[in-house]
Every structure is written in structure tokens, then in C-alpha cells.
């Protein structure tokens with residue numbers, strides 16, 4: 483049997499290098515068989531980017547990892563536990579939305595189906611992150627007699643971190659997921675910058691790239707919802723404002739945030755504040771990420787939090 487390269491120029495729909503579909507609305511609404519072609523693009527991209535956790539871990543020099551590297555690994559393992567319930571929820575919610583819009587706006591219904599279908603790749607890719615870090619946490623600490631570093635989560639902790647997120651408006655959901663993935667991209671790059679083991683650095687960089695393409699997918703689906711005319715950009719702006727406020731999701735007191743929320747655990751709740759880099763430079767980068775996401779979804783460009791709040795207020799009075 484001949485193995486066919488999915489990038490082949492000989493095959494139909496394989497001519498271009500696979501990538502994230504940046505314009506889901508056009509891909510689905512301006513093409514014959516747009517949904518099928520979008521699935522094929524999603525699949526080719528996923529297949530082209532697959533990698534092995536075991537292969538990466540085999541290259542890591544376990545006994546010589548630094549304390550900071552061990553802490554990063556532990557935190558990342560706990561944080562990644564929360565992605566499966568997020569992806570499970572997205573799959574279910576996207577299908578509900580697909581049925582809901584099927585008669586009123588079939589094109590939007592198809593976008594929802596494309597989003598739900600892509601969630602299978604998202605879930606599978608996140609499983610790589612979760613298992614890479616949980617296994618590393620286990621293996622790396624086998625010979626260390628320090629209870630603080632007994633880092634593999636208990637069954638109770640795993641079940642707690644698997645709680646399903648409450649449903650929200652679909653545009654708000656996709657926006658906050660884009661922001662979460664953007665921040666994850668930054669955090670893993672920070673981990674890579676602080677790490678010393680070359681194979682661990684490569685693992686952090688690889689996972690950061692995964693998070694970056696997840697962000698681009700969420701932005702693309704959110705933009706398609708806006709383009710459908712059925713969703714309101716005020717929801718995007720309000721999520722960004724909530725993220726950026728002093729007492730908001732990112733910069734509010736993390737202990738209070740978790741105490742107030744007993745329904746689920748967010749990705750950013752699970753990050754230990756002690757592992758964050760210089761807060762000023764991190765805050766600056768987070769803002770740039772959030773502002774870029776807002777611009778890509780809504781077309782509204784803002785340079786600081788005041789402009790973001792102004793844009794939101796302007797939309798409220800429209």
C-alpha cells in the first residue's frame with residue numbers, strides 16, 4: 483500500500499498546506515459542501531500536527547530538573563485537568579446551538595456544527611498536555627522525600643477539577659476560551675524561558691504552539707458568530723472588560739475567586755501565583771493578547787483598558 487501524504491498536490495482539497503481556517507463564515511457559506519470541506523481542513527491540520535508525549539518525555543533528564551521546573555510541571559498538570567470538561571461542554575453546547583439555529587439560520591447552524599466537530603481535536607490535543615505534565619510530575623518526584631512535591635493529584639482532586647463549566651451565551655463562551663488559550667500560550671512560553679532542560683523547553687514550546695492554534699480557532703468561530711448577524715459584539719467587549727478589571731478573573735485575588743465559584747475550576751485558577759513572572763510585564767502582555775482577540779473578533783481596535791471600557795459603553799448605548 484502506498485502511504486499518501488496529506489499535503490499532496492495530486493489530490494483534490496490537499497493542494498495547500500493545512501492551517502486554521504481563519505474565516506469560518508466564508509468557508510461554510512461561500513462554498514459548496516462548505517461544512518465537509520471545513521471538516522477536512524480541520525482534520526488535515528490536526529493530523530499534520532500530531533506528536534507523541536512519550537517521545538518528548540523520553541528525552542527529558544528527570545533527575546536533574548530544577549525545583550522551578552518541577553513546580554511548573556506540577557502546576558501545568560493541575561491546570562490541564564480542567565480542559566476536558568471545557569471541551570466536553572463545548573461539544574454538547576455547540577450541538578444544541580446547531581439544532582437551535584437549523585431552521586432560522588442554517589448557515590449559523592453549520593458554523594455551530596463545525597465548532598462542535600473541531601472540539602474533538604481540541605479535546606484530544608489537550609489530553610496530550612494533561613498526560614504529559616501529570617506523568618512528568620509523577621516520574622520526576624519518585625526519588626524525592628518531600629511531601630510538598632507529592633504532586634500527582636488524588637482521585638478526589640481529579641474529580642473536582644473535572645467539574646463541567648456552567649453554560650453561557652455561545653459568543654461569550656468562545657471569547658473567554660480564546661482568552662484562556664491566549665494566556666496559556668504566554669504561560670507556556672514563560673515556562674520554556676525559565677526552564678533549562680532542552681527537552682522540557684521543547685515540550686513547553688510545543689504545547690504553547692498548540693494553545694496558540696486553539697486560540698486562533700476560538701477567535702475564528704467567535705468571528706463567524708458575529709458575522710452571522712445573530713450575536714452581539716457587546717458580549718465580546720463585556721468578557722474582555724471582565725477579564726481586565728482590577729477585581730476581574732485575571733487580576734482579582736485568586737483565593738477569593740475560587741471560593742466564590744463552587745461550580746467549576748478554571749484553567750487560570752489552577753496556576754500558582756508564585757510561578758508567575760514579573761507582574762508588570764505579564765499584565766502588559768496579557769492586555770495585548772486580550773486586545774488583539776477583541777480586534778480579531780469584532781474589528782474594534784483598542785490600545786488600553788480605558789479605550790476598551792469606552793468601546794463597551796459606546797456599544798451599550800447604540
Ligand SMILES: [Fe+2]
Pocket residue numbers: 562565608611612666693
Ligand atoms: Fe492545554
Ligand SMILES: [Fe+2]
Pocket residue numbers: 608663666692693696
Ligand atoms: Fe489549549
